[in-house]
Each structure stands twice: as C-alpha cells, then as structure tokens.
Amino acid sequence: MVHSGLASVRYHRGMANLTRADVEHVAFLARLGLTEAEMARLEGQLNHILEQYAILQTLDTEHIPPTAQTIELANILREDVVQPSISVDEALSNAPERSASGHFVVPAILGGEGGA
Amino acid sequence: MTTAPAEAAKGALARYEAVIGIEIHCQLKTASKMFCGCSTDIDGAAPNSHTCPVCLGLPGTLPTINKSAVEWVIAAGFAIEAQTPPATRWDRKNYFYPDIPKGYQISQYQLPLAANGRLTFDTSAGPVTVRIRRAHLEEDTGRLIHQEMAGRRASLIDFNRSGMPLMEIVTEPDIRTAEQARRYAEELRLLMRTIGASDAEMENGQMRVEANVSIRPIGREAFGTRVEVKNMNSMKAVERAIGFEIERQAELIDGGDKVRMETRGWDEPSQSTYHMRPKEEENDYRYFPEPDLPPLMTTPEWLAEIATRIPELPSVRRARYTGEFGLSSYDANVLVNDASATALFEGALAVGAGVSPKLLANWVTGEYLRLAKGDAGGGSVDPVELAALARLVADGAISGTNAKEVLAEHYASAAPVASIVEARGFRQISDSGALGKAINDALAANPAAVADYRAGKAAAVGFLVGQVMKATRGQANAAMVQTALRERLEAAE
Known part of the structure; x- marks a missing residue:
C-alpha cells in the first residue's frame, strides 16, 4: 500500500445513519451470510447502537x-x-x-490477500 | 548492470517517468517469536513443530511483546534517520485468510516505531536519497502450500512462521528507476546486516521486497495507476521485474490500453510479470488499537542506551575509508558491502601497525574476496595472520606471488602464515652476497642474453631475472635481482 494515503483512512466511520449497503458491507467483512430478515433487523439494531x-x-x-x-x-515487555x-x-x-506431513489442511484458498 | 528488460525500460523512460515505492519486510534476528516464547529457529524444521497456543491464535491466549524485537526496530529507525515517537502501540489488522488464524494480524498502524526516515545510496547516475515513510513492527503469518490432495485442491498450513517478528519498511514513492529500486534494497539490506537486526537473506524469505510501480508522461504531476509487484527473490529480480513492469505499462498506454490496478508476480524462468489477482479497491482492514497489549513509552534513557549499541553505519564507514585512509570509493564500497571483508580489514588494521591501510585493503578486496567468492568449503582468514603476511611482503621477505599462495593455503587450512612460509621455503633471498653468486652464475651461463641486452634489447633482462629465480627456487627477491642485474650489465659495458 505504498501509494495509499494512510492518513486518509480512519479507524471508524462517521456517525451518519447506517444504510442497508453499510450493513451488507460489514456482514461481508465479517463473512456472515445474513438473510434479508436478519439484515433488516440488524440495520435497526446497529443504528440504535450508533444513536447511543x-x-x-x-x-x-x-x-x-x-x-x-x-x-x-x-x-x-518480555x-x-x-x-x-x-x-x-x-x-x-x-x-x-491434517496431512501426513503434519500440516493443517483447509479447503483450497487462492487469491485472497495473504497478510504481511 | 544492463539486463534485457532494464535495457528495454530505458526506451520507455524516454517518454514516461516511473514512480516506484518499495515495501520491505525483514525478519528480525531474535531468539524467540514476537509475542510468544517459541523459537525462531524454524529453518528446515518439521511443519507445526514451533508453535504454541499464542502463535496458533487459540482463543483466550494473550500476547506479550518481545523486547529485543522492539529494540531492533528502534535501532533500524536510528539507522534510517527516522523519528521515534514518545509513545507507540499496536493495532489489529483484520482480514480472513488461513495463514492468520486469529482473523487479525497484530501490526502497527497509527504510531509506528519509526517515521520519516531516509536512505541515501549510490547509483550509476550518482547518489540518490529516498524518503522512508515508516518502519513498524508486526507478526509474520503462517506459510501456505496449495496442492492437490486426494483429487481435490487443498491448502496446507504450517504455522512455524506464524508470529515471527517482522519489520515492515515503507518508502515514499520517490524511486524513479529499476536500478534505484535495486540499489535502495541493497543498501537497506546492508544497513540491517550492519546493525544486526536481520540476516536479510532474500532467498529464504528473511527479506521480502514488494514494489508499487506506476508510470506517467514526463512532466505530469498526477500518478498513474499502480501495479504491485511481488515474488522477487533476488536483487537482480527486483531490478528486472520493475524494469519489465515499466516497459509493460508503457506498451499498454502506447497501445491505447489502460493499466489495471492489480498484483503481479515476477516469474524468473520467463523473466516477466504475470497477473496474480485484481486489486479493485483498497482493502478494508478495519484497524483498531490492540486491546491485549498496553502502549509502549520510549523513554530518552532507553533510546540512548539502544543508540550506544549501533555500530558504525555503512555511509560513515565509506567516508572514513576514503577520507582517512585514502582508499578509492570503489575499494571502500567493496570493503563495506561485505561484512566478512569489513571485519577482516578492521581486524588487520587493529593489529597491523606498520602496514598501510591501503595495502591491507588491497589484500582484502583482491585476494581475500577472490578466495571467499570462489570458495566451496568456507575457509577464513585470521586478521592477525593477514597483517603478518602483508608485513612480510612490505618488508620484501616474501614475493607477492608467493604471498598469494600463502594466503590461499592459510584460507583453506588456517595454518599460521609464518609456518606456511617456512614449510614452503618462500622466504626471499634479499642478502646481496647470496644473490650475487646466483647473478654471476646466470650471467656466465647466458652470454647470448647478455649480448642481446647490450645490443639494446632491454627485455633480455627479464629472461636473466627468470634464470636467477629458477636457480633460487623462486626465493630470490625479484626486484633486487632485477636492479642488481641492470647494474652489472651496464657497469661492464
């Protein structure tokens, strides 16, 4: 992320009302598969929290x-x-x-961001 | 260095300017991991043999900060002339990927341990200074292998690397050529090795270089679309991959296409970059302060104590070698760029009273490095012995040619120089009486050469010197023999 303006990225979003798109985005980030009903309920609950x-x-x-x-x-420190x-x-x-070689085995992951 | 892609990139650089930023990850040289006590000695270890609940990211575990790792980053910060904040802390970088079992990586976001540094290095076009935005501390991830297992594709995870201390160093987009990028990485590697923070071997992943490359028409201010280049496993690969990427982007734009924002990998066999994955938007890592780690205050006393442990830095050392010892900047570079050469030179200097630094430098940059680079068995040279050898040559006690053989033997066997000289009978005959007899014999036995010399063929003296050397089994002081022969030949005329 060499060119990205680090200063422009904030820890938290503003206090504006959460839209349905925001809820979908947060659900995606948390890898939650939510139903329409759950999405609607959470939109209300999350907005209630933000109001507090x-x-x-x-x-x-x-x-x-x-x-x-x-x-x-x-x-x-240690x-x-x-x-x-x-x-x-x-x-x-x-x-x-587990594999015979002593690895954890998980479903194939290709593409993702791959950390550090 | 001229390589095919670098050559091609020069064409693109006539029309476009490249804008390059470099991100380097260095594994820090600690005994234990960043947040737990597992050993970092994982090279060749069985998969998952160096783990514990902390670096496996099991629920309920708590990290504790490795003091050495923090001190290495602070020291690196000093070496790149960066600022250390009075207070720093850790943040969670959240993402889902099987190499990071907690679902987040402990990193530093808002308050890195070092900020606003710079590094100056030489290039074929003169010195260049690159601004370094930040250097921070984080934990390494596990290692993934993607392969077929029983007919389906699977990912295999080894968490030995998980939690290894990593320093990430990020430049501003100040780099303009592939050569500058390579030179920056080389100088940073030298710096890390000099201060002892990292072995920084690219081949085994102790140092990983990634570049963000974009181009823009010369004269334009706005950046072009950037491409991230990864998988460069050597310094040569860094230069070639970036050179290739600059040329690829120039061709795209010239052909009316657009550069796509993507991550590309360097493929060594084909000497080209390939598409790894798209990068449509910035990742949303949802950084927030790591609640499990208290903040860290960098007191002036602590910083001062760390500063005392930093050895002479390469740039200072080069200046000392050229300024104080009168070495050429080429020789100074050769000495400083190789840690074993630096140690040998400094060690020999410390004991080698009476031998000029220049002479010692010649031995180290010439014969020693020739032996070390051509070596398969990994010999070494004792600085005390090198000083002794250089003194023998300076005193005329042994010939330069024989001295090279002595060094080679010492390098391989570690035997003392004095006993090698004795055993091989290399001590030169510098006694004029003993030489006189050999010279008389040579003159008497070779009237034709004597006549040639007197007829104006000055080169004939070389033949006569050779005869004397042969008669003395190479032990005569060749310079003395030549002088004495000339005197005799000219006096008798």
Whole structure:
C-alpha cells in the first residue's frame, strides 16, 4: 500500500445513519451470510447502537485524552528468551484435517490477500 | 548492470517517468517469536513443530511483546534517520485468510516505531536519497502450500512462521528507476546486516521486497495507476521485474490500453510479470488499537542506551575509508558491502601497525574476496595472520606471488602464515652476497642474453631475472635481482 494515503483512512466511520449497503458491507467483512430478515433487523439494531454513541458524543471530552486502553499499564515487555513449543500432535489436535506431513489442511484458498 | 528488460525500460523512460515505492519486510534476528516464547529457529524444521497456543491464535491466549524485537526496530529507525515517537502501540489488522488464524494480524498502524526516515545510496547516475515513510513492527503469518490432495485442491498450513517478528519498511514513492529500486534494497539490506537486526537473506524469505510501480508522461504531476509487484527473490529480480513492469505499462498506454490496478508476480524462468489477482479497491482492514497489549513509552534513557549499541553505519564507514585512509570509493564500497571483508580489514588494521591501510585493503578486496567468492568449503582468514603476511611482503621477505599462495593455503587450512612460509621455503633471498653468486652464475651461463641486452634489447633482462629465480627456487627477491642485474650489465659495458 505504498501509494495509499494512510492518513486518509480512519479507524471508524462517521456517525451518519447506517444504510442497508453499510450493513451488507460489514456482514461481508465479517463473512456472515445474513438473510434479508436478519439484515433488516440488524440495520435497526446497529443504528440504535450508533444513536447511543451519538448521545455520548454530545459530552464535553475536551480535557480527556483519547483512550485506547482502560488498564493503566505501559511497557510490559518480555525478555527474548525461548520457551518450549507444544508438540506437533498437540498443535494439530483441533485441526479439521491434517496431512501426513503434519500440516493443517483447509479447503483450497487462492487469491485472497495473504497478510504481511 | 544492463539486463534485457532494464535495457528495454530505458526506451520507455524516454517518454514516461516511473514512480516506484518499495515495501520491505525483514525478519528480525531474535531468539524467540514476537509475542510468544517459541523459537525462531524454524529453518528446515518439521511443519507445526514451533508453535504454541499464542502463535496458533487459540482463543483466550494473550500476547506479550518481545523486547529485543522492539529494540531492533528502534535501532533500524536510528539507522534510517527516522523519528521515534514518545509513545507507540499496536493495532489489529483484520482480514480472513488461513495463514492468520486469529482473523487479525497484530501490526502497527497509527504510531509506528519509526517515521520519516531516509536512505541515501549510490547509483550509476550518482547518489540518490529516498524518503522512508515508516518502519513498524508486526507478526509474520503462517506459510501456505496449495496442492492437490486426494483429487481435490487443498491448502496446507504450517504455522512455524506464524508470529515471527517482522519489520515492515515503507518508502515514499520517490524511486524513479529499476536500478534505484535495486540499489535502495541493497543498501537497506546492508544497513540491517550492519546493525544486526536481520540476516536479510532474500532467498529464504528473511527479506521480502514488494514494489508499487506506476508510470506517467514526463512532466505530469498526477500518478498513474499502480501495479504491485511481488515474488522477487533476488536483487537482480527486483531490478528486472520493475524494469519489465515499466516497459509493460508503457506498451499498454502506447497501445491505447489502460493499466489495471492489480498484483503481479515476477516469474524468473520467463523473466516477466504475470497477473496474480485484481486489486479493485483498497482493502478494508478495519484497524483498531490492540486491546491485549498496553502502549509502549520510549523513554530518552532507553533510546540512548539502544543508540550506544549501533555500530558504525555503512555511509560513515565509506567516508572514513576514503577520507582517512585514502582508499578509492570503489575499494571502500567493496570493503563495506561485505561484512566478512569489513571485519577482516578492521581486524588487520587493529593489529597491523606498520602496514598501510591501503595495502591491507588491497589484500582484502583482491585476494581475500577472490578466495571467499570462489570458495566451496568456507575457509577464513585470521586478521592477525593477514597483517603478518602483508608485513612480510612490505618488508620484501616474501614475493607477492608467493604471498598469494600463502594466503590461499592459510584460507583453506588456517595454518599460521609464518609456518606456511617456512614449510614452503618462500622466504626471499634479499642478502646481496647470496644473490650475487646466483647473478654471476646466470650471467656466465647466458652470454647470448647478455649480448642481446647490450645490443639494446632491454627485455633480455627479464629472461636473466627468470634464470636467477629458477636457480633460487623462486626465493630470490625479484626486484633486487632485477636492479642488481641492470647494474652489472651496464657497469661492464
């Protein structure tokens, strides 16, 4: 994403009313297959939640710094020391399917974004 | 370096200007993973043998930050002249893909550990400076293999790589040529190796280079449509892939077509890029602050302590070698670009009192690197021994030709230089009495050569030198022999 304007991307969307398209988009991002009825119900519920936030937004927070953490901790670091891993069998014990080589096996994924 | 695609790209560059941004991921050199204690020594390990509930992303687990990984990124930030924020934190980058079992990658979004840096490097057209937007810390993903299994297509996952500490370094779109892109990546790799943050071997994925490439008519401000290029597994591939991509885009536009926003991969066998997937819109990663990790304050004391661990950087070292020692910038580059050469040169300098840095540099850039590059068995040269050898040559105690043989033998066997010289009988005869006899014999035995020299064939002295060297089994000081022969031949006239 070298050219993308990082600054232009915000953590949250604005407080405007959620449209049906917004709900469909969020459902897609969460990979939820929703029925028409569920979509309609959630549109109402999500907008209700946003309305509560809109009320919170009327409060004067000028002297309160933005908070992403409620626990007053900082700089919790671990020394770079190796600890034992678990066994391959243990690691694979929840796998839907495993290969003879000791891999997790999942349905073919091609194309996706592929992280880092 | 001229390659076919790079050559072709020059044609495109006459009409268009390329705009290139580079993203580099480097695996950091820590013993344990980013957020858990699993070992990072995963090369060749059995699949899923280096995992735990944290790096498998099991519910209910909590990450803890590896202090070394943080310090490497801060150190890298210093090396690229970036700013370290007083407070930093981690964010979740949300997406669904089987290589990331939690459904999100812990990364840094708003407050990277390093921001607004730059890197200057040499190119065939002179030095270039590229602005670096940010360097941040994140966790690596698992490794996927796509293959047929019992007649259906399946994806196989190995989570050994999951949670390895990764540093992502992103440039501004300041790069204009394929060569600049390669040189930037090479200089960054050297920097990472110099500070010790990463081994940065591209071949095994410790360093991954991705480029965003677009072109625009020369003189236009607006960017063209960009294409992301991946799968470049060597520095050569970086230059060729980008050169190819510039030319491909130019041909599309010249032919009236449009460049599509897409991700393309470099295919080494065909020396071309191929379509991997479309990129119609920016991904919606829904970044938000990682609630499981507290923020990190970078105190001035901590930063100062990290700064003391940073060794001399390549640019400073090059300047010292050319300025203080009078080395050519070519030699300084050769020394600085190879870690073993730098170590040998610095080590020999430290013990080699009385031997000029230039002389030592010649040995390292010449014979040593020739041995190291042609080597299959992985020998080495002890700096103390190299200094001793250079001194023997400088003192005229052994010939330059023999000294090369001594170095080769030392490189292979690690035997001390002194005992090799002794065993091979390489010590030169610089004693004029002993040489005198050999010279007399040669003159007496070769009247024809003597006559030739006196008749004006100055080259005949070379033949006579050769005869003396042969008689002394190569141990005579050739320079002394030649001088003495000339004196004798001219005096007797």
